[in-house]
Amino acid sequence: MKLLEINKLSQYFGGLCALNRFSVDFEGGELRALIGPNGAGKTTVFNIVSGFYQASKGDILFGGKSLKGLKPHQVTRQGIARTFQNIRLWNDLTVLDNIRIAQHHKLGYGLWDNFLRTRHYLDREKTITRESMEILEALDLVQFVDELPKNLPYGIQRKVEIARALSIKPKLLLLDEPAAGLNSSDIKGLITLIDWIHKEFDVTIWMIEHQMSVVMSLCTWIQVIDFGSTIAEGTPEQIRNNPAVIKAYLGDDAI
Amino acid sequence: MKKYSIPTLLILLAFGVSLLAYYEIIDLYIQSVIMFIGINIILSSSFNIINGYMGEFACGHAGFMAVGAYVSSILNVALFTQDKVFGAPVLPESMALMFFPFSVIIGGIAAALTGLLVAIPSFKTRGDYLAIITIAANFIITSTIINISSIGGARGFMGMKTIVFAMEDVVDLPWMLIWVFVFTFLCVFLIRRFVTSTYGKGIIAIHQDEIAAEIMSVNTNQMKLVAFMFSSGLAGVAGALFAHILGYINPGSFGILKSTECLVMVYLGGMGSLSGSVISAILFTLLIEGLRFIIPAMDSGLHMVHLLPASYHLSQVWKWVFIPMLLVLLMQFRAEGIMGNRELSDIFPKLKRWYQFK
Numbered sequence: 001m002k003l004l005e006i007n008k009l010s011q012y013f014g015g016l017c018a019l020n021r022f023s024v025d026f027e028g029g030e031l032r033a034l035i036g037p038n039g040a041g042k043t044t045v046f047n048i049v050s051g052f053y054q055a056s057k058g059d060i061l062f063g064g065k066s067l068k069g070l071k072p073h074q075v076t077r078q079g080i081a082r083t084f085q086n087i088r089l090w091n092d093l094t095v096l097d098n099i100r101i102a103q104h105h106k107l108g109y110g111l112w113d114n115f116l117r118t119r120h121y122l123d124r125e126k127t128i129t130r131e132s133m134e135i136l137e138a139l140d141l142v143q144f145v146d147e148l149p150k151n152l153p154y155g156i157q158r159k160v161e162i163a164r165a166l167s168i169k170p171k172l173l174l175l176d177e178p179a180a181g182l183n184s185s186d187i188k189g190l191i192t193l194i195d196w197i198h199k200e201f202d203v204t205i206w207m208i209e210h211q212m213s214v215v216m217s218l219c220t221w222i223q224v225i226d227f228g229s230t231i232a233e234g235t236p237e238q239i240r241n242n243p244a245v246i247k248a249y250l251g252d253d254a255i
Numbered sequence: 256m257k258k259y260s261i262p263t264l265l266i267l268l269a270f271g272v273s274l275l276a277y278y279e280i281i282d283l284y285i286q287s288v289i290m291f292i293g294i295n296i297i298l299s300s301s302f303n304i305i306n307g308y309m310g311e312f313a314c315g316h317a318g319f320m321a322v323g324a325y326v327s328s329i330l331n332v333a334l335f336t337q338d339k340v341f342g343a344p345v346l347p348e349s350m351a352l353m354f355f356p357f358s359v360i361i362g363g364i365a366a367a368l369t370g371l372l373v374a375i376p377s378f379k380t381r382g383d384y385l386a387i388i389t390i391a392a393n394f395i396i397t398s399t400i401i402n403i404s405s406i407g408g409a410r411g412f413m414g415m416k417t418i419v420f421a422m423e424d425v426v427d428l429p430w431m432l433i434w435v436f437v438f439t440f441l442c443v444f445l446i447r448r449f450v451t452s453t454y455g456k457g458i459i460a461i462h463q464d465e466i467a468a469e470i471m472s473v474n475t476n477q478m479k480l481v482a483f484m485f486s487s488g489l490a491g492v493a494g495a496l497f498a499h500i501l502g503y504i505n506p507g508s509f510g511i512l513k514s515t516e517c518l519v520m521v522y523l524g525g526m527g528s529l530s531g532s533v534i535s536a537i538l539f540t541l542l543i544e545g546l547r548f549i550i551p552a553m554d555s556g557l558h559m560v561h562l563l564p565a566s567y568h569l570s571q572v573w574k575w576v577f578i579p580m581l582l583v584l585l586m587q588f589r590a591e592g593i594m595g596n597r598e599l600s601d602i603f604p605k606l607k608r609w610y611q612f613k
Contacts, residue, residue: 088467
């Protein structure tokens with residue numbers, strides 16, 4: 001069974017066609033990129049997959065089940081986690097709380113357990129804290145547990161956001177421009193990190209990225225979209241030499 | 256030791272004050288100030304759930320207070336007293352004491368259900384628009400009460416003093432004082448437990464980034480529903496106690512002015528700080544009561560130095576000049592309130608050695 005199957009997805013905002021019959025298949029275990037010029041509709045794809053928009057047409061199957069009509073938190077529960085182009089951490093909560101709150105879907109206790117502080121509540125909170133600490137340890141973020149994200153360097157904030165997404169234990173991880181705003185040494189670290197996460201956590205990764213160094217060194221398969229339609233897909237080598245891609249990025253005169 | 260310091264302190268305080276009241280060492284006026292402090296603590300800390308922790312701007316808290324006040328009062332009066340509308344008592348007066356906490360809780364539940372009036376629109380609305388909805392909800396509630404003539408309409412509703420006397424007939428203790436202590440403590444305790452759990456922190460996540468909260472698996476609609484119902488339910492509890500302390504309620508006392516008082520207390524204490532809410536409720540009540548004495552003193556002082564014309568006297572209305580003035584100064588010089596979003600133990604870390612509160 002395929003992990004993710006997107007079939008002829010279209011999205012209209014008023015009269016504007018942001019996405020036109022977009023299709024993609026994931027077998028599971030890949031590390032793929034979605035690239036394209038600004039405004040091509042990349043983030044729209046992610047927003048639809050994560051349930052933030054409801055698609056105008058077409059369907060999305062995740063593990064054989066349709067995601068249509070699910071709210072974002074329900075989609076997350078199915079095993080899809082994402083990060084954001086502009087970091088969206090909860091800035092006045094500690095790093096540990098940022099990870100813990102992302103476990104909201106599997107708290108497993110109710111309001112009354114919470115008020116009465118039952119044994120069940122204490123056990124669950126302890127488990128959640130332990131699991132969150134494990135994720136932070138794995139990503140080497142332990143020294144920041146009690147810090148507020150807003151006081152951390154940008155690169156660390158990125159890492160915390162990736163840790164938060166991973167803590168959901170997703171089957172599919174969507175990274176929306178993970179290298180945006182990072183300097184070149186941070187980018188090298190990010191490449192190793194994503195590669196390591198992909199192997200270590202056995203997770204399928206789909207990322208949007210503008211930094212070609214990241215895309216070319218990590219991904220085995222690249223899909224290029226422009227004005228909402230797929231214009232090319234293939235291995236990094238094929239994409240690099242594809243005239244349609246060069247035209248989309250650099251204009252007609254470049255050829 | 257650390258675990259029991261706060262409960263012991265509170266029990267001693269409640270016991271001491273009740274004892275002083277029982278032997279009439281403190282008069283009824285001071286007793287009522289203490290009870291209003293308790294009620295204001297419930298109001299400000301419960302309002303803090305919405306305006307502080309969840310970061311919405313609601314301003315109709317008094318409406319839910321009205322629901323709690325009316326429901327519990329009507330219930331008690333109908334069950335235990337001879338009333339023009341509700342007829343003969345259903346239960347003997349001696350049961351009033353046992354039933355009282357339930358009537359308060361039922362008032363709270365009714366207010367929580369009314370909270371749906373605001374909770375459901377809040378799924379899709381935020382900010383200024385939600386503020387308008389909450390004001391509308393406040394008006395809907397008070398004008399509904401005004402238009403039900405069987406519960407007194409605009410003239411108000413009374414008979415709750417009979418219940419208080421009935422409770423004192425069973426066991427001669429200052430019962431209202433004790434109930435206010437019990438419910439205030441319970442309320443602060445529940446809020447504390449709610450906002451320190453991972454479940455409750457979901458509402459703080461909604462405050463800081465609602466989209467991230469929704470995508471990171473927080474069921475935002477459910478959390479908003481819980482937060483609004485919890486907050487308005489506690490406001491209902493405060494209303495129920497308020498009604499029985501005064502013995503008389505009318506819709507006018509639950510208007511927009513009362514909601515504004517709640518707002519002032521939340522912003523004075525600091526958004527998202529429970530100890531701030533408690534401190535500001537105490538200070539605010541003391542300030543309002545203190546002005547009763549300060550204004551006449553100022554009046555005579557100003558006359559003494561001939562700064563005021565002899566025919567003009569400062570009246571109590573000036574209270575509503577000084578309190579808004581305080582708010583203006585607060586916003587100018589310390590916009591985050593007394594505590595900001597920190598708790599007492601964050602400011603004085605040494606206190607942690609002496610108590611633990613969770």
